[in-house]
Amino acid sequence: MDERRTVKVSKYLSKHLRHQPERIGLTLDEAGWVEIDTLIEAAAAHGFRFTRAELDHVVEANDKRRFAVRGDRIRANQGHTVEVDLGLPAATPPPYLYHGTVAACLTAIRAEGLRPMNRHDVHLSSDRETATRVGARRGRPVVLSVDTGAMHRDGHVFRVSANGVWLTEAVPPQYLRFPQAH
Numbered sequence: 001m002d003e004r005r006t007v008k009v010s011k012y013l014s015k016h017l018r019h020q021p022e023r024i025g026l027t028l029d030e031a032g033w034v035e036i037d038t039l040i041e042a043a044a045a046h047g048f049r050f051t052r053a054e055l056d057h058v059v060e061a062n063d064k065r066r067f068a069v070r071g072d073r074i075r076a077n078q079g080h081t082v083e084v085d086l087g088l089p090a091a092t093p094p095p096y097l098y099h100g101t102v103a104a105c106l107t108a109i110r111a112e113g114l115r116p117m118n119r120h121d122v123h124l125s126s127d128r129e130t131a132t133r134v135g136a137r138r139g140r141p142v143v144l145s146v147d148t149g150a151m152h153r154d155g156h157v158f159r160v161s162a163n164g165v166w167l168t169e170a171v172p173p174q175y176l177r178f179p180q181a182h
Contacts, residue, residue, distance in 0.1 A: 001057050009050050009058045012043065013067060017076040032075040032084035039074060065163030078161040081118045088159035088167070095149035097124035097166050100135025101142050106178070109144070114171035121159075121167035124148070145177035 001009075016039070021028050024042040028034050036052065043050060055074070059067045068077055078086065099114055099122070114122045125131040128143050135141025151171070152158060159167045 001054055001061075005054070006058055006061055009054055010062055010066065012048055012050075013039075013055070013058060013074075014076065014079070016043070017067065017074065018079050019081045021082060028075070028082065028084060030085055031087055032080060033070070033073040034075070036069070036072050036074050068162050077163045078121070078123065078165050078167060080120055084120075086159075086161065088161060090157050091160045091166075093124075093148040093152055093158045093160075093166055094126065095147070097126060097146045097148045098128050098131035099124055099144045099146055099171070100131035100133065101144065102135060102139040103142055104139070106142065109176065110173055110178070113173040113176065114144075114146075116170065121169060122171055124166040124168065124171075126164060126166065142179060144179075146171055147175045147177065151175050 016024055016026060017028070017032070017034070021034070024046040026034055026039060026042050036055065040050065040052065040055070056069070059069050059074070066077055066079075068075055075084075080086075101109065116122050123134075124146055125134060131143045132141045135143060148156075148158065148166070148168075151168070156168055161167060
């Protein structure tokens with residue numbers, strides 16, 4: 001499967017497993033799972049055809065591990081805007097995690113901290129490199145350090161998704177460390 005096709009199928013899966021399952025007639029269960037055959041049939045009925053082999057390739061080849069397959073079912077690992085309960089237990093985060101953004105967002109972030117916006121949780125990365133890639137999707141990246149050790153001690157809850165993305169409800173501004181201006 002060529003790279004363009006892989007990306008196209010991946011984006012289609014993300015859209016319908018994270019944000020708009022109803023658009024193609026899917027109903028996710030409470031944990032976000034759907035039968036793979038049902039997904040493939042619904043996609044085909046709405047003009048986007050892909051095979052089980054293509055789906056398996058996307059799941060395996062995706063460097064961000066966006067999807068999980070369990071038996072004959074699939075779900076997105078995180079990033080939902082539709083209501084799901086991923087069933088992730090609370091976890092103790094490392095002392096610092098990172099968040100990639102762009103300069104245009106810094107004024108609001110300084111005032112309000114990190115908010116989930118239309119998602120269920122704020123997404124944090126374990127390393128600066130990943131946060132840089134995340135921020136770069138929207139322009140020139142700015143990487144913020146998050147004092148997750150202090151947040152955890154202060155009672156904030158963290159969970160980690162199957163693909164290593166750390167999730168928390170919000171990050172108040174006092175826990176953020178901004179890069180120095182040059």
